[in-house]
Amino acid sequence: MRTGVWLVGARGSVATTGIVGGLALRAGLTGPTGCVTELPDLRGPALPTFADLVFGGHDVATTPLTKRAEALAAAGVLPGRLATALAADLAAVEDDLRPAPTGGSQAERAATITADLTAFRERHRLDRVVVVNVSATEPAPAAHPGHADPDALRAALTGPDEVLPPSSLYAYAAVEAGCPYVDFTPSTGLRLPALAALAAQRGLPYAGHDGKTGETLVKSVLAPMFAMRHLAVRSWSGVNLLGGGDGATLAEPGANAAKVDSKQRVLGETLGYVPQGGTRIDYVEDLGDFKTAWDLITFAGFLGTGMRMEFTWHGCDSALAAPLVLDLARLTAAAHAAGRAGPLPELAFFFKDPIDSPTHSLSEQWQRLVDFTRELHAGGAG
């Protein structure tokens, strides 16, 4: 099952780490640590192998992929030996990267993207191409009448308005090209009635939003712990210090708001009440691609006794995110192959703000993911 993985933001940290890692796995230069689809409970015949994956993508930046890989190696995100060993393979992927289209109407730009996707699929004789958005987080867009339904949207796109934010324009173009779509960012992507309707019409599955890699991952096991023990969480306050490209973007207030919002949802929905406190994101350039998050939780036990827990998470965001991008591409490809269309709530395990998921508990999400892949492997998830 030859599968294209088309990355929007293909020269970013997550994308570059994902490409290097995917190529390294194909070449047998590394093991599958961090790839959940390689765990005994999940792996199986329905998923494309690492050797089946072919990478391409769009980006507004033009830095060569090998330069980005070297920079990530210098920053301790990748082993330098991989960047060196895979130089030729990276150059090959470079040929499949395309500039983000500019100028003209949004309809014209969408057509260019669709054409890029179609050409990629044909050039490599791929069974399908999964589009994964790992570009910079956008601010929430203004409402527009064109968001309501496919016809209104199509009409509006030909006009002069910036009807869709970039993530949604890519999603639209992906659907037009018959490609499943995954949003690894908190951006809008496919979350508009017009786009959801279009994806349903075309029989395309999609998943999102916002990869769950650091503080929120920890929250998704600690909050259920407090709930299962009937302990009353009084306050939960967090601060995220991060450098890197993503950090710089998130320092921008619009994007920060979008991110913080999806982070707090976990608590309220798991506990049944919203504790005091909030989450901060601050940009500290020196931290580079490593993020430090600190959380303080105060809680009451039996007879009201006050207690506290704090944790510090010091993680490399790209090293945590990249294998999940590969997992999501494999799973979404398999779902498409199995005939699934519309949202994939079974992939909630991967997201901070999962579409249509009844729970934020990591282990309930895990159980659902295990059941889903079991069905896929048995040939029945469609």
Added chain:
Amino acid sequence: MRTGVWLVGARGSVATTGIVGGLALRAGLTGPTGCVTELPDLRGPALPTFADLVFGGHDVATTPLTKRAEALAAAGVLPGRLATALAADLAAVEDDLRPAPTGGSQAERAATITADLTAFRERHRLDRVVVVNVSATEPAPAAHPGHADPDALRAALTGPDEVLPPSSLYAYAAVEAGCPYVDFTPSTGLRLPALAALAAQRGLPYAGHDGKTGETLVKSVLAPMFAMRHLAVRSWSGVNLLGGGDGATLAEPGANAAKVDSKQRVLGETLGYVPQGGTRIDYVEDLGDFKTAWDLITFAGFLGTGMRMEFTWHGCDSALAAPLVLDLARLTAAAHAAGRAGPLPELAFFFKDPIDSPTHSLSEQWQRLVDFTRELHAGGAG
């Protein structure tokens, strides 16, 4: 369903907090925070109500219960107003406390305990009495031929040897009195072939070992998180600083070894490999009944990138343990009423070192507990 809760170590911190809390719940002076059997997923008709519970117990100490309650209030474990408001009820429980028997053969001491239990059950017209061991942790006992089967045991007990450690003598006496037994400590208790056989013969359920309240509770959700994400835990090191009566006991090397051992089991069994590092327990008198645990976890992600997490847990052990003692008494009583005999692996959720449990994952244990209580309420867990 009038249910006796007989506490071995009835004047200790956990026991006193449990008694005060149980009386306060009966009197409507406090809410059920920390009692998992009061969560919507677990509560129901099969469990005795708080008003159904009657407390008694053994202890080697003689400090009056009201004195212990005042001391715990001064230490911030209990609200002082409860100790005051419940003075009369505590005095009533005082009448049901008995000294730990001394002198004579172990058979004679066991007979005294059995007689105390039987008299308690009759005096209060109780449907059943659950014996819960919350006395000081013992060192592991020396092997003895009497441990092998009921007949050998009975014969040995009449001789001069200290055949059984105290926890096991209480367990033996409980079984002889027809009482279900719960071990909240890491001591041996019912974990001897002779005693397990006896409990089976008498149709008595039992549960244990070692209440899971602090660092290990956190481990039981964090270790599965790393496993589910296919992250490679390289080292997990912890230190537990604690004061209080339990802290003083654990400073003693024999007991320390027993406790540390049950703490490390969670990791190896959850991850499938044992990471580097270990757990320390140190006695720091000034910390009183509050414990501070600090853990450092180093782990590798995709392509081997090294990352780290640390957490500090600052909990009041007695406030965490006491409601679980009430939960265990209620659940074990209900299991007995439903005709269950032998070990209760469905109660693994409560223990660091659960009997016969296939998993240390808190959420899998939770699911099993939910299923079990659902059956009990439906009238079918026997």
Added chain:
Amino acid sequence: MRTGVWLVGARGSVATTGIVGGLALRAGLTGPTGCVTELPDLRGPALPTFADLVFGGHDVATTPLTKRAEALAAAGVLPGRLATALAADLAAVEDDLRPAPTGGSQAERAATITADLTAFRERHRLDRVVVVNVSATEPAPAAHPGHADPDALRAALTGPDEVLPPSSLYAYAAVEAGCPYVDFTPSTGLRLPALAALAAQRGLPYAGHDGKTGETLVKSVLAPMFAMRHLAVRSWSGVNLLGGGDGATLAEPGANAAKVDSKQRVLGETLGYVPQGGTRIDYVEDLGDFKTAWDLITFAGFLGTGMRMEFTWHGCDSALAAPLVLDLARLTAAAHAAGRAGPLPELAFFFKDPIDSPTHSLSEQWQRLVDFTRELHAGGAG
């Protein structure tokens, strides 16, 4: 040397804790922990004794002092037994509290304050009264021509403008009443040319600003450590979570800015460069009078190797601040008695943002304080 301690914000947490503690020390009910003027290096004959201190003050609030003391006891800031034992003494202080004047021109309000101070001094036959501002932090005031010199100020005060922020109006009135003045808050207080000139004319000493009690105290020893070891601090980021009255005020952006500003100064001035990162203050009601601060410091050593340190400070702000208020009153009274006028940079040890201090290093400030008190005791600091 009978000394009045007049507290602006006399019903606040810091003031109430200071009054209770001062009375308890006088009554021999507590020891001098936290009072630096009782250390062997500082104590001596020049300072008024605790028995010499008489308390009074202004506040806009009207809650009785005994109520405030009970609330602080319930919150764990004070031992309840002290609030009880000192009820009569607190009632006596209550008689010396006055409402903050309202209505009329600022000149009229200042006159009322001056009259209150004079009457207090006479009523109790005090040698002098030290005015200490411990009221809520104000936003920075708008510039006004009246701030420039005493004549312009006096003229402006009779008009309709709010020429001075409250802290400065109290400072003005204190100077008019011949009282030394200490500003324990980051508010403007005496820091206006007109007021400094007036204090000099009247021969009055003054000190400030902003008591150094938590995170900044720690910074004032850690930053010199990095400097003395020639380590390059790359980033220093902090978050302060606090409840209580002060926390609520600081949640207000104007006050927050003032406070954060004085917190960051320490780093730049000690290190000679400003590292990346910043300090946040967030209000978390559940934390009450206890504050949790977390700081992350990244630094480079030899050959550029990156390292990190983090600390969590969990302190009771009022318990840290109150004894310093007593220290400052004693020291400023002694300075006044010795004939000192104008700013007292020798008291920099106590402040986040000290007037005229060449250093933020706690130990250099300490050395200066030791020298200063030694001179006072020898009779020569004037």
Added chain:
Amino acid sequence: MRTGVWLVGARGSVATTGIVGGLALRAGLTGPTGCVTELPDLRGPALPTFADLVFGGHDVATTPLTKRAEALAAAGVLPGRLATALAADLAAVEDDLRPAPTGGSQAERAATITADLTAFRERHRLDRVVVVNVSATEPAPAAHPGHADPDALRAALTGPDEVLPPSSLYAYAAVEAGCPYVDFTPSTGLRLPALAALAAQRGLPYAGHDGKTGETLVKSVLAPMFAMRHLAVRSWSGVNLLGGGDGATLAEPGANAAKVDSKQRVLGETLGYVPQGGTRIDYVEDLGDFKTAWDLITFAGFLGTGMRMEFTWHGCDSALAAPLVLDLARLTAAAHAAGRAGPLPELAFFFKDPIDSPTHSLSEQWQRLVDFTRELHAGGAG
């Protein structure tokens, strides 16, 4: 002033980092971060320059220095580019490394060491050679009559006994060769009456013990902070997790005891009382050359209110220690040049367990160091 730096343990992590750094400074390939003798308050004409330093040493290991440098680069202790750029200079130093002598009487081994030192001094026409012990920490030696005075020692060394532990044998040989001696480890070194007498006779200065680089460095500023604020430290508990060669040695109980001991001294001597708690050292291989220390401090403030602080230090021990080794060599050489003999308590700033120092406060030690170097530069410290 051509100065030899003779490192005992010359192939260890600290020594190798020191040599690479010294060569890199000479070549202008790096800056002096971490070298305190390059701070404005300390630098000056009395110290040998980095270009004046010539390295040599003994080791029981034989791994080539370039191999060790590469390994340290791979572990993130050094930048890889330095190991590469300095390959030729490292090979030159290699020629000045000698095996630790074995076999024969201790007198014979000492003679070999003395000969190695003398040859080194002559070969490179050095004004003097400072011997610095950075070899593995030893257990405390058994008492021996030969330790009492020079004559007894000389007599004993010719016999079959292992009279001196290795660190003291090196110290003896250094003194015999007329070399000042610095002990950067907690080993015995020159701390025996016989050796101190000999050094005095020969007019040689010496310094020690045990470089202060991590947790103890932090303690030496935090403990004075608590003392200066009259706060009562109730408990101070710490754990040190470390890998690397030093970590493996310290896992050995004898060495561990020596190290822990020197760590606890700071507290008792600074505070005037010994708080509860202790320090643990645990070996965790995965941490490599980076050490993580965690400390919990509980303390009481005014009126007994309980508070707490915790910190985590994540430092690269070799990167912290190596520049201090260069500092100590430069300062001890200058002291020797100025005619100083006997212990150098002015260098207490550098040590956990300083010889003859009246204080453990880092800033008091700093002041003394500043005064000392000022005198040296002025030509008068002798």
